[in-house]
Amino acid sequence: MKTIDIRRACFFVAILAIMANGCCVMQGNNNSNDKSKSIELLRKGVNSGRLHEAPSATWITTAADLSSVYARLGNLQVENLAIPDIDFEIYGLLLIEMGQKPTGGHGIEFDPDLSRFIENQAMVHLRWNTPKEGRVVTQVVTSPYILIKIEKTAIESIIIFDQKQNLLFEISIPDEKTK
DSSP states (O other): OOOOOHHHHHHHHHHHHHHHHHHHHHHHOOSOEEOSSOEEEEEEESBOOOOSSSOEEEEEOSHHHHHHHHHHHHTTOSSOOOOOOOOTTTEEEEEEEOOOBSSSOOEEEEOTTTOEEETTEEEEEEEEEOOOTTOOOOOOOBBOEEEEEEEOTTOOEEEEEOTTOOEEEEEEOOOGGGO
16 A cells, blocks of 8 residues: 655646636636736935925826926935936826925835736825924924836826825826817
């Protein structure tokens, strides 16, 4: 009588379970979560030059608009900012500004793991960082910002969430064909 190695049998069963689960997931995928499109961080900083306290979100679709943004950012930076070469036929840029803050310790972080396309919407997830109560911070005026490049093919809106899943902004994207 042959004895069966329990470890080999468990390994074999585990591999079969993984394969079966993977097949089911692949068959059930209706492409609603499109990983083939891109959402990527281009730039972030602590001083966008925004003079208003309220946060804002701006959808940039032309090289001229991008040049204006970079001119404002460049006036406040130590290094010379090179304007990125963007194909605005394929991509748009999302500028998120936190608004003017009275101290350091504020910032915006892009979360690429949670950001994705679902059907005709780009879902952008950010970490909206503020200093904890009582924490020692620098006494300097800041206006944190983040610039994200988003493939705009077939999207109708961009929805921006913070780390607690609070809706920060929703931007409707006009159909370029009707312009």
